[in-house]
Amino acid sequence: MDRPEPTAASDDGRATIPAVLARQARDHGAMPALAGRCLLGPAAGPAGLRSAAASGPDAAGPDGPMSYAELHAAARAVTRAAMAAGLRAGDRAAIWAPNSARWIVTALGLLGAGATLIPVGTRLRGPEAADILVRSRSRLLFTVRGFLGTDYPRMLAESGRALPDLEQIVLIADTGAPDDAAARALVPWTQFLESRHAIPVHDAELRTATIKPEHISDILFTSGTTGTPKGVLATHGQTLTVFERWATVVTLRHGDRYLLVNPFSHAFGYKAGILASLLRAACMVPVERFDTALVAELVDRQQITVLTGSPTLFGDLIRAGRPLPTVRLAGTGAASIPVALVEQIRARLGIAQVFTAYGLTESIGVVSVCPPDAPAELIATTVGRSLPGSEIRILDADGKPVAAGESGEIAVRGPNVMHGYLDDPVATAAAIDPEGLLHTGDVGSLDEFGYLRITDRLEDMFIVGGFNAYPAEIERILLEHPGIEDVAVIGVPDARLGEAGSAFIVPADPDAADAAAILEWARDRLAGYKIPRHIHFLDALPRNVAGKVRKTDLRADYSA
Numbered sequence: 001m002d003r004p005e006p007t008a009a010s011d012d013g014r015a016t017i018p019a020v021l022a023r024q025a026r027d028h029g030a031m032p033a034l035a036g037r038c039l040l041g042p043a044a045g046p047a048g049l050r051s052a053a054a055s056g057p058d059a060a061g062p063d064g065p066m067s068y069a070e071l072h073a074a075a076r077a078v079t080r081a082a083m084a085a086g087l088r089a090g091d092r093a094a095i096w097a098p099n100s101a102r103w104i105v106t107a108l109g110l111l112g113a114g115a116t117l118i119p120v121g122t123r124l125r126g127p128e129a130a131d132i133l134v135r136s137r138s139r140l141l142f143t144v145r146g147f148l149g150t151d152y153p154r155m156l157a158e159s160g161r162a163l164p165d166l167e168q169i170v171l172i173a174d175t176g177a178p179d180d181a182a183a184r185a186l187v188p189w190t191q192f193l194e195s196r197h198a199i200p201v202h203d204a205e206l207r208t209a210t211i212k213p214e215h216i217s218d219i220l221f222t223s224g225t226t227g228t229p230k231g232v233l234a235t236h237g238q239t240l241t242v243f244e245r246w247a248t249v250v251t252l253r254h255g256d257r258y259l260l261v262n263p264f265s266h267a268f269g270y271k272a273g274i275l276a277s278l279l280r281a282a283c284m285v286p287v288e289r290f291d292t293a294l295v296a297e298l299v300d301r302q303q304i305t306v307l308t309g310s311p312t313l314f315g316d317l318i319r320a321g322r323p324l325p326t327v328r329l330a331g332t333g334a335a336s337i338p339v340a341l342v343e344q345i346r347a348r349l350g351i352a353q354v355f356t357a358y359g360l361t362e363s364i365g366v367v368s369v370c371p372p373d374a375p376a377e378l379i380a381t382t383v384g385r386s387l388p389g390s391e392i393r394i395l396d397a398d399g400k401p402v403a404a405g406e407s408g409e410i411a412v413r414g415p416n417v418m419h420g421y422l423d424d425p426v427a428t429a430a431a432i433d434p435e436g437l438l439h440t441g442d443v444g445s446l447d448e449f450g451y452l453r454i455t456d457r458l459e460d461m462f463i464v465g466g467f468n469a470y471p472a473e474i475e476r477i478l479l480e481h482p483g484i485e486d487v488a489v490i491g492v493p494d495a496r497l498g499e500a501g502s503a504f505i506v507p508a509d510p511d512a513a514d515a516a517a518i519l520e521w522a523r524d525r526l527a528g529y530k531i532p533r534h535i536h537f538l539d540a541l542p543r544n545v546a547g548k549v550r551k552t553d554l555r556a557d558y559s560a
Helices: 017-027 068-084 101-112 126-136 152-158 189-198 201-209 236-250 267-280 292-302 311-320 339-347 376-381 425-431 471-478 515-523 551-559
Strands: 032-034 092-096 116-119 138-147 168-174 216-221 231-235 257-260 283-286 306-308 329-332 353-358 368-370 391-395 408-413 438-446 452-457 462-464 467-469 484-494 498-507 534-537
Touching: 017 068, 017 101, 017 201, 017 236, 017 267, 032 068, 068 101, 068 189, 068 201, 092 101, 092 126, 101 116, 101 168, 101 201, 101 267, 101 283, 116 126, 126 138, 126 152, 126 231, 138 152, 152 168, 168 189, 216 236, 216 267, 231 236, 236 267, 236 353, 236 368, 257 267, 257 292, 267 283, 267 306, 292 311, 311 329, 311 339, 339 353, 339 376, 353 376, 391 438, 425 438, 452 471, 462 484, 462 498, 467 471, 471 484, 471 498, 471 515, 484 551, 498 551, 515 534, 534 551
Parallel strands: 032 283, 092 116, 092 138, 116 216, 138 168, 257 283, 257 306, 306 329, 329 353, 498 534
Antiparallel strands: 216 231, 353 368, 391 408, 408 438, 438 452, 462 467, 484 498
């Protein structure tokens, strides 16, 4: 396995995110840090980000290429501006915006001010975002107007929710009408940055120096696919430790050019993207949303070497029929990945190294990784071995470890266990037991070599005539059918068996979709109780920003 070059960052949990940025600026200052412009484009209002080379060391950085020295200077400008806005160490500040260079600069600048970062998903509506802002007690919000025709501040105002702690909304990009009355109470990016002159550089440096590894760096909210999203607290030290080890296993290298497609509101985009790149002094190329043609074009133009995303992303690129010869490393993750997909990524896209990983927000994004030099069968059917320095256990209903090969609840212990849930000690105690084991709620098994196989979510399992049926297992088999492009299985009430399977299928060719033929095919490959009793054809499965199927939506559709 190829190994990355040594990094300037430590792996002992004693670092902070701003300290790593400063170190990389010192040791690799001329290296490219950002190669992509703020993809909202030149229509996003006055150019608030200017070249540090042209505008001096306190400039807020360019919309175009940026070195690590310039990124450090840009983040420090945001730190000073945030302090001028009254942000204190330990305060919370939220970002509700698509991926962009300014998102990265803003996040690193806020962390440098000692703030706790609250990323908010761009797919959330006004009431959902307002709930996160209230529960996190965020004092500043950085957002945009005009992304895909969406006005986030307007949605927030129309939610009708009081925001008692929110003091200022800063527009990091604005494509709205300049005379729009709704925008007059918002602070433009250039005005926000201009306020930095009230705070001396020395004061900002002193503030950054007070940040400790044990301080909370961010609160990421769970996807909420099974209930109200919970805020997950993580520290600087544990986040850096986890992603230093993750970067080593997946072979992210110093100088890699990393296309950041995954949303920054999620650990896959923010931590496995921005922070992992920071640890390796890799070049970041942010993409505001996935578009097959745009991604293929950016890979060619920016000479991208690393690409990660959902299986759907890679399936779309394969169907587009454009090889990606500059990409050496691809990463994906899901409970059900066809072996054929891994083989096609290697053969048709020309990406030799493919890794899969498994994690959840509560595990700081990582539980296990299957390394990129593993066989396709292993990459597709397992999620690899535990993150180095952590432990995976498989537990039965009584909390006792089971034998190798047997299924049970997946539990993990190590630096990749969250600090806890925001303002919810009861839920924290339910998730983390007295031994320090995080109970994931996922079902799986470990083989004799320590490779983890995901069986399903505990709540997704259904019982057919007394037999446990796991949707992920059924989905994996159904994905082998040549006429099935995507599939999700849920348990539904059945008068005779108690429960039965219902499969929601995205056919490869809608005109040739044949439920009876699929069921006949399945009879030779699945035990009778595992065969779905109902089949529904869809154009696409509902997924959240992390690419996970929203089975709550499927259950609601079935009930309706």
